[in-house]
Amino acid sequence: MTLKLAAIVESLSSEFDARLAGDPELLIERLSTLEQATAHDLTFLSHPKYAGKLAQSAAACVVVSPSVEAPAIQRGACIIVDDPYRYFARITQLWKRHHSAEPAVAVHPSAFIDPLAAVAPDASIGAFACIGPGAVVAAGVRIAEHCVIGRNAAVGKGSRLSARVTLAEGCSVGERCIVHPGAVIGADGFGFAPHDGRWEKIEQLGGVRIGNDVEIGANTCIDRGALQDTVIEDGVKLDNLIQIGHNVHIGAHTALAGCVGVAGSARIGAHCTIGGGAVVLGHLALADHVHISAASVVTRSILKPGNYTGFFPIDDNAGWEKNAATLKQLHALREKIKQLEKSLKGSAA
Structure with a gap:
């Protein structure tokens, strides 16, 4: 053609x-x-x-x-x-x-749609897809093979879910979104209370709310909130193999590259970028227009826009071990320098 x-x-x-x-x-x-x-x-x-x-x-x-x-x-x-x-x-x-040939507007004979689900007449439902009770599938939606749309979940107008996407109970995807194969939206977040050497599960009672024009990469996982919802605002772009923890909030038009990990309750502003393999620790806040380099580890909140990098430079192993050993002594060296400065000031006086 x-x-x-x-x-x-x-x-x-x-x-x-x-x-x-x-x-x-x-x-x-x-x-x-x-x-x-x-x-x-x-x-x-x-x-x-x-x-x-x-x-x-x-x-x-x-x-x-x-x-x-x-x-x-x-x-x-x-x-x-x-x-x-x-x-x-x-x-x-x-x-x-x-x-690209558009799929025929049809429900495949092998798909299951619960009688209590609401599916628009022009939606396309692929083979072996399962639509749960109370789920809403809006006009123009394309749901591919083996997708699962859970109880009371919702997919907005014109969105496309590729094969094997799971949208769990009570979670929602906005309009014109693209979700790539294997993504899981709404699995339980990592919540456990320690007790007598064992872990007591904290039920995850929130959901996931995804805005409009969001794209979610293959095998990316977005956890449901513990009590409040995990929120992905309009225009966010998530690459493959990303982990978004429970109660995370990502602002509009932010982009995260492959293998980024965002721990629970972190809040990322709008128009941010986070490079591949970077990690944002839990309960931190990133202002709007913050840009994190690949493989960085964000260990503190960043409240001013700008470009930030945080990783130890690669070296041959012997050199790296020497530098790492020196780094461990950095605090002690700092204290010695402060004492020397005081001594020099005293001598000058």
């Missing part, structure tokens, strides 16, 4: 002020990277520092910013727009719509 350049630009014309330089009838067969694009591919150049690769690209058309318009036109067909990266993101969405 192909798309003409003119059709691509026209489809996005209501949102972007883009100009096409080149043949509008040129057919695009594939989207690709700048380096790997062939004579039938569309690609993009998002940063001027990669402009040197532009002339070598064999792409049929390149989406570029006005700053590299001249060399782009000299190379061949191009689309000039202020934000090439976002424009290309919209092209990928357009491509997906044109090249």
